[in-house]
Amino acid sequence: MEIIFYHPTFDPAAWLPALRKALPGANVREWREGDDGPADYALVWHPPVEMLRGRELKGVFALGAGVDSILSKLKAHPEMLAQHIPLFRLEDTGMGLQMQEYAVSRVLHWFRRFDDYQALKQQARWLELEEYRREDFTIGILGAGILGAKVAASLHAWGFPLRCWSRSRKDLPGVVSFAGAEEFGAFLHGTRVLINLLPNTPETVGLINLSVINQLADNSYIMNLARGVHVVEDDLLQALNSGKVKGAMLDVFSREPLPADHPLWAHPRVAMTPHIAATTRADEAIAFIATAIDKLERGERVKGRVDRLRGY
Numbered sequence: 541m542e543i544i545f546y547h548p549t550f551d552p553a554a555w556l557p558a559l560r561k562a563l564p565g566a567n568v569r570e571w572r573e574g575d576d577g578p579a580d581y582a583l584v585w586h587p588p589v590e591m592l593r594g595r596e597l598k599g600v601f602a603l604g605a606g607v608d609s610i611l612s613k614l615k616a617h618p619e620m621l622a623q624h625i626p627l628f629r630l631e632d633t634g635m636g637l638q639m640q641e642y643a644v645s646r647v648l649h650w651f652r653r654f655d656d657y658q659a660l661k662q663q664a665r666w667l668e669l670e671e672y673r674r675e676d677f678t679i680g681i682l683g684a685g686i687l688g689a690k691v692a693a694s695l696h697a698w699g700f701p702l703r704c705w706s707r708s709r710k711d712l713p714g715v716v717s718f719a720g721a722e723e724f725g726a727f728l729h730g731t732r733v734l735i736n737l738l739p740n741t742p743e744t745v746g747l748i749n750l751s752v753i754n755q756l757a758d759n760s761y762i763m764n765l766a767r768g769v770h771v772v773e774d775d776l777l778q779a780l781n782s783g784k785v786k787g788a789m790l791d792v793f794s795r796e797p798l799p800a801d802h803p804l805w806a807h808p809r810v811a812m813t814p815h816i817a818a819t820t821r822a823d824e825a826i827a828f829i830a831t832a833i834d835k836l837e838r839g840e841r842v843k844g845r846v847d848r849l850r851g852y
């Protein structure tokens with residue numbers, strides 16, 4: 541079995557030996573420009589078109605959870621991957637725990653008013669603020685898939701009122717489930733903390749805009765852990781400046797890296813990280829892919845298959 545690997549930043553010297561160990565029967569090689577040798581499977585992130593074009597692969601594995609970059613390239617270059625070749629993505633593989641750490645730490649930061657105490661500290665003011673109550677701190681999770689469900693479970697342990705919104709109804713412990721466009725308004729109404737874990741699809745681009753933000757509770761908070769295109773950044777700035785939104789925590793942006801002169805950098809109530817909310821963990825990703833390849837070789841069903849039409 542021949543496996544080709546391409547990632548613009550991962551170190552092949554670390555990945556290839558681990559892949560060979562997990563797949564002892566396979567020849568694993570780094571794909572380089574001009575390589576049109578045989579391949580059964582491709583492991584990729586931001587793959588060049590010529591890496592995949594014309595190959596009769598048994599499967600392509602994205603080395604991340606979101607496949608938006610691959611699907612948008614496929615839209616421009618449909619010849620890159622024939623329709624019948626299955627595309628898979630990573631499910632969790634250590635990203636769930638990272639998302640839990642990220643979400644819980646920031647929700648507690650807002651809930652315990654550490655943002656307000658930080659502002660008071662800057663004025664050397666010793667002042668005890670009124671405590672927030674859990675019942676006024678409903679958390680709404682956009683996208684209740686693999687990662688959204690994990691984040692919900694971790695916040696459930698902290699006793700917050702929880703709700704989620706997704707295409708179909710979910711049954712998650714302690715979480716009120718809203719489904720579909722017709723229930724979006726009810727989901728937003730009363731949500732104090734909005735956490736985004738939707739995939740990037742034509743339906744979700746620009747979803748977090750002023751009209752949606754205005755339906756949240758006053759003094760709301762927004763956490764974007766999914767993709768920058770979900771948030772209309774000018775609308776978010778407007779809502780922050782009007783006081784509708786009290787704070788935002790952003791991991792992803794409309795342009796990455798975010799240009800140094802972007803107003804989000806300077807906003808005192810915006811916290812930011814450079815798209816690191818959850819990164820691919822080599823060991824877990826390799827175990828997931830090795831299991832999947834093993835199953836595919838035996839003709840069994842495999843987790844993580846992307847529905848190209850649906851877009852995730």
Ligand SMILES: NC(=O)C1=CN([C@@H]2O[C@H](COP(=O)(O)OP(=O)(O)OC[C@H]3O[C@@H](n4cnc5c(N)ncnc54)[C@H](O)[C@@H]3O)[C@@H](O)[C@H]2O)C=CC1
Nearest residue numbers: 605606683684685686687688706707739743765766817818
């Ligand atoms: N910032 C970061 O470091 C990372 C960001 N991500 C992002 O997180 C996203 C979510 O990952 P997973 O949970 O693994 O995906 P998933 O596919 O398991 O979950 C997606 C959820 O969104 C819902 N959804 C999709 N389209 C919808 C629509 N139009 N209306 C309502 N609900 C809709 C689905 O029903 C599902 O519940 C990824 O697509 C990726 O973009 C993933 C990993 C790291």
Ligand SMILES: O=C(O)C(=O)CO
Nearest residue numbers: 604605606818819820
């Ligand atoms: O896996 C993903 O989709 C990511 O965004 C990783 O950074």
